[in-house]
Amino acid sequence: GARWEEAAQAYRRAVQADGESRAARLGLGRARLRGGDVAGAEAAFREAITALPRDPGAQSGLGVALDHQGRHAEAQAAYRAALELDPSHEGARTNLALSLTLSGQGAEAVRMLEGVARAPQATPRQRHNLALAYAAAGDAPRAAEMMAPELGENSREAAAAWRLALAGP
Template sequence: MMIHHSARFAVLLCAAATLAACASPDGVREPDAASRMRVAATAEAGGQTDVALSMYGAAAARDPNNGEAQARFAAALMRAGNRTQAEQVLAAAVERRPNDRRLILELAKMRLRSGQAGEALGLFDRVLAGDSRNVAALDGRGVALDLMGRHPEAQDSYRRAQAVSPDSVSVANNLGLSLLLDGRADEARAVLEPLARRSDANQRVTANYAISLAATGDEAAARNVLGSEDVDLRGVAEVLRVNRQVIEVTPAGGRS
């Protein structure tokens, strides 16, 4: 009888998880959370996302006080498109571990993605109360403030993040975008122009730089940056003003 490749892979992974936990003289015991997470990471790397999600979920259920397990399960749920359950997992984890900054930070980012800027701001401030130099929290705090229309406060938060991590593309890009949203196009251009020349600049940086060029009266240069003569720059600027979800949040490591 032939076994489908993905099914065979799942069987091998489960066997690996069992072997990782079978050192007990009483016989094979249930795999621990760490073993399940290792197997889940292997499954995910092999493209077996359903297996990975199942294993992350099993690890989180086995050890509800393991912050790493809860964070990984929530991240896997997000990648699978289940944002609601991911938020529920993190919220419950934060309730159990109210001083776990990583969990609070991840929940804050999810609140931002759900449009709950006020709640996110409170969570970022909780992280900063214990770690005032946390770049991800400073950057996320700026995003929340921008989404609430409090641009000068947002810019102060980004600059505090830059003082800790001056090379972060994400933080500098968010500062430039905040200045654009605040109607300070000349200052935004001064921030975004050197950023756009960097080899690690992404498309969001390029787009924001082009908008800053158009906003300062250099539409020809803006179209050249975007590589198109057909772009409605005024329309792009309006979309930027209305839909601020293009703002990035720095990863927990503090660098983009």
């Protein structure tokens, strides 16, 4: 709450002092997002894109703000713009896959994440994101397989719970 508002005010002052500062521009958007001001975060990231049009982080941040508002198609366009600027931007790729999962396009998310999340150097977060995409695509056995290293015996129950959660009310 208040802590993030203080951070946002500090970043706003930094932006006013130096409008070209990437750290200040992206920090302002992130602070607004963490403080729960998604409309303010969207505005901050749009301003960042105007000031730093070649910055994939600004596009990816905008996507997160849009996803938080349930505007998944717009969010996905922002993530794709970030990936056009930097095809190796892992945050934009992960966020795009999660957005696709949330909007019922789990199979596309699986295709996007599978190579990275099944690699030997994959992080637990990458494996979890793929498990979520599998669950969204209706593939509970593969979701359980991806979660097994961390969850052990409980992976099947967790995959079923994710599937129910993604199906909505």
